[in-house]
Each structure stands twice: as C-alpha cells, then as structure tokens.
Amino acid sequence: MHFLIAQSKLASDMGEEMQWLSQLPWLLLVMLSLPLVIVALATRVFPTRLWAGLLAIPIICSVLVVFSPDWLVVVALVDGMILIVTTIDFALLWRGSGGGSCTGIEVTREIGRSGSLGVPMESTLRLRNRTSMRLVGEFCDDLPEYFTAEPAVHSLDLLPGMETKALARLTAHRRGAFELEKCYLKISSPLRLWQRQVTLAVHDRVNIYPDMKQLADYALLARTNRLSLIGVRRTRRIGQDSDFERLRDYTRDDNYRHIDWRSTARRNKLTVRQFQSDQSQRLIFMLDCGRMMTNHRDGYSLLDHALNAALMMAYVALQQGDAVGMICFSDRVHAYIPPRGGASQMNRLLQAGFDQFPRMVESRYDLAFLHLSSRCKRRSLVTLVTNVVDEVNAEVVVDYLSNLTGTHLPLGVLLRDREMFVAADAPQHAALAAIAATPAGELPPPASESIDDFTMYRAAAAADILVWREEILTGLRHRGVLVVDAFPDELTAPLVNQYLDVKAKHLL
Known part of the structure; x- marks a missing residue:
C-alpha cells in the first residue's frame, strides 16, 4: 500500500x-x-x-x-x-544602415520657396545610399499641418552607391510660412525580420501665398476685352481720357475714331492711339483680422476671401497707375504697407498679407484708424473689409467710416452670411439642414408641427437680422460712404467694379 x-x-x-x-x-x-x-x-x-x-x-x-x-x-x-x-x-x-547616426544615407529636397494656396507644387526628394547594404523599404517627406501630398509614401529599393529620385505634388490648404524639416525612412533588414525607422534632417522653408492665378486670368481677359466673363463690367467714363500713352496694333474691339492714320500708312498696318487714365491716385486697404473674420466658407476663412479680393483690386489699381497700400489689424496693427505704385508693390502686399490669420480677439478700429490718419494725409480711397454681426460692432464701423468723409473717400466692404440669406429665402430647406446638423442627443425627434414652428422662428430671426443689416448699409450710404455688400466667395467682381466706377466718375 x-x-x-x-x-x-x-x-x-x-x-x-x-x-x-x-x-x-x-x-x-x-x-x-x-x-x-x-x-x-x-x-x-x-x-x-x-x-x-x-x-x-x-x-x-x-x-x-x-x-x-x-x-x-x-x-x-x-x-x-x-x-x-x-x-x-x-x-x-x-x-x-550606418549605425546610430545613419551617416551613409543622404537626402536632399528640391522645392520652390513659395507656392499658392490650393495649387499643387512639385517637391523632389533625392536619396543617396552610401552604406554597405541594400536599402529596401519606403520613405516619405515631412508634411506640415494643412498639407497633403500625392503620393504620400514612396517605395525604396536602392543598391549601395546608387541614388533615387521621388517626385511628389504637395498641396497647401492654408496660407503662411511653413517649415519642412525632416525626411522619414522605414528600412527593412536583409531577412525582413526587423524594420528601422530613420529620421533625417532636411530643412526647407516654404511660403504659401493666396492663389494669384486670378491675376493672370484678369490680365488675359483684359487684353482680349472679355472681362465680363468674370463679372467685371465695362464702366463708361464721364468725359474722355486725353493723355496720350502709346501706339499699338488695332484690335476688333477698338474705337475706329482712335485710329492713327499716319502711323497706319507708315507701318502699312492698322494702328490706334491708346490713352491713359488719371494716375497717381491712392488706395489703402484696411483688413480686419479679428474675430469677425473667423467664419469659414468653402473651406476658407472670411479673411482668406477678403485678402484674395483685395489683392485682385490692388492688381487692377496698380495696372491703372495708382498707388496701393494696406493695413492689417485686429487688437493691434499687424502690418502696414505705405501706398506706392509699380509692379514691385504687388510683392510687398503679398508679403504683408500672406501670413495674416483671423484671431479670436476684438478688433481695435480706433488704433487702426489712428494709424491711418497719422500716416496717410493725402486723400485716398480707404477700403475697410470687415463683417458686422452685432450692434456694438456695427456702430463702431459706421462711426469711423463716416468720419473719413471729406478727408478720404471711404469704402465699406461688408461680407454677407450665406446661411442667413438661405434661412430667410428658403426657410424649410434651411430648417431641415439645421436639424440634420444638430447632434442626436440635443434635439428630440421632430414632428411635422415642430419642424414648421422651427422653420417659422428661424426664418423670422434671419429676416429680422437682414433688415437690421440693411439699415446699417443704408445709414452708411446716407453718410457718404461707398458700400460693397457681397458674399465672401463672390467678392472679387463687385469690389473691382466699385473701384472702376470710382475711377470713371473721378470721385478721387
């Protein structure tokens, strides 16, 4: 047992x-x-x-x-x-792969120093393999925030002593100055059991400016007298410009009374006289960079739309021989460009405005207009681009623009809220869109009666705000202030038309 x-x-x-x-x-x-x-x-x-x-x-x-x-x-x-x-x-x-310092891997980047908002720009990475092993894996470029790349990642298979080149198209979705500081590699071991992540320093700086393609489009359409395609109308001038500028070839849209017959006979080609308009007039833009310009439309802030339109108007004015300046302000004055003429002034305006962003602060109109009065004594077309959403803000804008009359020619550019107009014009559609955008836990399931009530109240509130806004615009006009009232994404053509109207009527 x-x-x-x-x-x-x-x-x-x-x-x-x-x-x-x-x-x-x-x-x-x-x-x-x-x-x-x-x-x-x-x-x-x-x-x-x-x-x-x-x-x-x-x-x-x-x-x-x-x-x-x-x-x-x-x-x-x-x-x-x-x-x-x-x-x-x-x-x-x-x-x-070169040990801890990865000295055997060299990377260089070829990229332009400047780009345009929303326009793809080419970036080339050159990678040299000075190590003793075959580099297999993938690598990619350093992408700052608001950047996208196509393709985002490049495959890597590089023998010792060889070099490869990878081309990518980078697209910036925000203006400003950006730093591209690194390149990232992912290298596999010979037996593919390990994968090493390598970060190499490759420093480049890229300035992203507003899309200036519209300037080239304007110049092309202006040469062919087709500006109506972008909403710019031909303004009939009061009187006739009599300052002779130059002789040029005749085009189909020229007035036959401007044909210079002596030059035509001498050149054996139709030649017309071109006259220049009044020059040496001054324009000053005042861009509000405060909280009123933080709303977004089509992926861009109100300040982005305002800056694009202002640069377009500045380009047209410089082509007319006028001097253009700019003030960017919020709770302080961020940038000031004195009014000047010439092609180089466009670059100064771009440099001053490309890195300005709307800030969640209250705009100090008093500081901006004091800065204007102390530095701009000569009569100018002062264009204030802003937005009004409350009575206090509107009262300040009206007072300061009205006080400019007599000394300067004030132009107030007030941006519309498209959702507000949709709510007043198509209340049923706007109400359904608002309910659909509301989180599920914040509203009970709407009945037909509640939708009708919501629609009615929303439309009434929107109509009341629009009536108040129209009263503000009417008050500005009665005080001698020119007004441009437009949606942010449709601002360029009305603003350029207003400038051409001022030139045609010789208001400056």
Whole structure:
C-alpha cells in the first residue's frame, strides 16, 4: 500500500517537473530576447510581422512537449536558432544602415520657396545610399499641418552607391510660412525580420501665398476685352481720357475714331492711339483680422476671401497707375504697407498679407484708424473689409467710416452670411439642414408641427437680422460712404467694379 502511494507521488512529481520543463524554453527565449527587444526599442528598430510569425514554430513545439517530452530538445534548438537568426539580422540592419547616426544615407529636397494656396507644387526628394547594404523599404517627406501630398509614401529599393529620385505634388490648404524639416525612412533588414525607422534632417522653408492665378486670368481677359466673363463690367467714363500713352496694333474691339492714320500708312498696318487714365491716385486697404473674420466658407476663412479680393483690386489699381497700400489689424496693427505704385508693390502686399490669420480677439478700429490718419494725409480711397454681426460692432464701423468723409473717400466692404440669406429665402430647406446638423442627443425627434414652428422662428430671426443689416448699409450710404455688400466667395467682381466706377466718375 505504501509502495503504491510512493509510486503515485513520484509520478505526480515527475509530471510537475515535465510541465515546468515544458515552460523552460519559453522562459529561456523570453530571458534571452528581452535585452534585444530593449535595444531595438531604444534604437527605433521594430520587429516585423515575419518575426512574429516565426514565434508560431516554438508555440507548436511547446504544445507537443505536453504530449511527448522528447520535443523539449527540439523546442530548445528552435528557440536558439530564432534567437541567433534575429540577432544576426538585427546586427546587419544596424551596421549596414550606418549605425546610430545613419551617416551613409543622404537626402536632399528640391522645392520652390513659395507656392499658392490650393495649387499643387512639385517637391523632389533625392536619396543617396552610401552604406554597405541594400536599402529596401519606403520613405516619405515631412508634411506640415494643412498639407497633403500625392503620393504620400514612396517605395525604396536602392543598391549601395546608387541614388533615387521621388517626385511628389504637395498641396497647401492654408496660407503662411511653413517649415519642412525632416525626411522619414522605414528600412527593412536583409531577412525582413526587423524594420528601422530613420529620421533625417532636411530643412526647407516654404511660403504659401493666396492663389494669384486670378491675376493672370484678369490680365488675359483684359487684353482680349472679355472681362465680363468674370463679372467685371465695362464702366463708361464721364468725359474722355486725353493723355496720350502709346501706339499699338488695332484690335476688333477698338474705337475706329482712335485710329492713327499716319502711323497706319507708315507701318502699312492698322494702328490706334491708346490713352491713359488719371494716375497717381491712392488706395489703402484696411483688413480686419479679428474675430469677425473667423467664419469659414468653402473651406476658407472670411479673411482668406477678403485678402484674395483685395489683392485682385490692388492688381487692377496698380495696372491703372495708382498707388496701393494696406493695413492689417485686429487688437493691434499687424502690418502696414505705405501706398506706392509699380509692379514691385504687388510683392510687398503679398508679403504683408500672406501670413495674416483671423484671431479670436476684438478688433481695435480706433488704433487702426489712428494709424491711418497719422500716416496717410493725402486723400485716398480707404477700403475697410470687415463683417458686422452685432450692434456694438456695427456702430463702431459706421462711426469711423463716416468720419473719413471729406478727408478720404471711404469704402465699406461688408461680407454677407450665406446661411442667413438661405434661412430667410428658403426657410424649410434651411430648417431641415439645421436639424440634420444638430447632434442626436440635443434635439428630440421632430414632428411635422415642430419642424414648421422651427422653420417659422428661424426664418423670422434671419429676416429680422437682414433688415437690421440693411439699415446699417443704408445709414452708411446716407453718410457718404461707398458700400460693397457681397458674399465672401463672390467678392472679387463687385469690389473691382466699385473701384472702376470710382475711377470713371473721378470721385478721387
């Protein structure tokens, strides 16, 4: 009886010993691999899916150890082989890719110093492999916020001593100055068990300006007398410009009374006299960069739309020979460009306005107009681009623009809120859109009666605000202030038309 109990106890002890031995390969593999994993994380070298797949082999063998202790030796050999292979592969990757400094990998970037908002610009990365190993993996450029790239990632397969070139099209969705500081590489080891992430410093600065394609479009349409295609109307001048400018070839839209017959006979080609308009007049833009300009339309802020329209009007004015200046302000004056003429002034205006953004602060109109009065004594067309949403703000705008009459010719550009007009003109559609945009937990499921009530109240509130806004515009006009009332995305043509109207009527 005692013999049977001892034999049973011995078998139980042997089973526990075998169970512990079955776990020994796993414990051994973990203990030996732990330093390697720590080194890998410190050096930004990470195991791949293939490395994880290799672990399936010792898992299967360890399961077999439970049924047959003979598999214990096989598990130990497999663990040792995996450890040796992964260590060698890691060492090859680390040494072959240049060690900690990655001195054998060189990257340069070729990109323009400036770009336009929303217009793709080309960026070229050149990567040279001066290491002793073949670089396989992928790499990508550093993308600042508000940038997108096509393609975003480039594949990499580069032999030692070779060079590759990758072309991408970067698109900026915001104006301003941006820094491209790095290039990111992901390099695989020779056996694809490890993957190293490398960051290389490649510093470039890119200035993103408003899209100036509209200036080229205007110049082209102006040469062919087709400005009506972009909403700019021909304004009939009071009187006739009599200052001779130059002779040029006749075009179909020229007045036949301007044909110079002597020059035509001498050149044997129809030639007309071109007259220049009054020059040396002054325009000053005052761009509000405060909280009133923070709303967005079509992905751009009100200030973006205002700046685009102002630059277009400045381009037209400079083409007419006028001097243009600009003041950007919010709670302080951020930039001031004195009025000047010439083609170089357009670059100064771009440099002053491209990195101005709307700020969540109250605009100090008093500081802006004090800055104007102290630096601009000569009569000018002062164009204030802003938005009015409350009575306090509107009263300040009306007072300061009205006080300019007599000294300057004030022009108030007030931007419309399209949602407000839609709510007043199509209340049912606007109400349904507002309900659909409201989070589910904030409103109960609307019944037809509640929708009708919501529509009625929303339309009434929008109509009341629009009536108040029209009273503000009427008050400005009665005080001698010119007014442009337009939607932000449709501002350019009305603003240019207003300027041409001022020139035609000689109001300056």
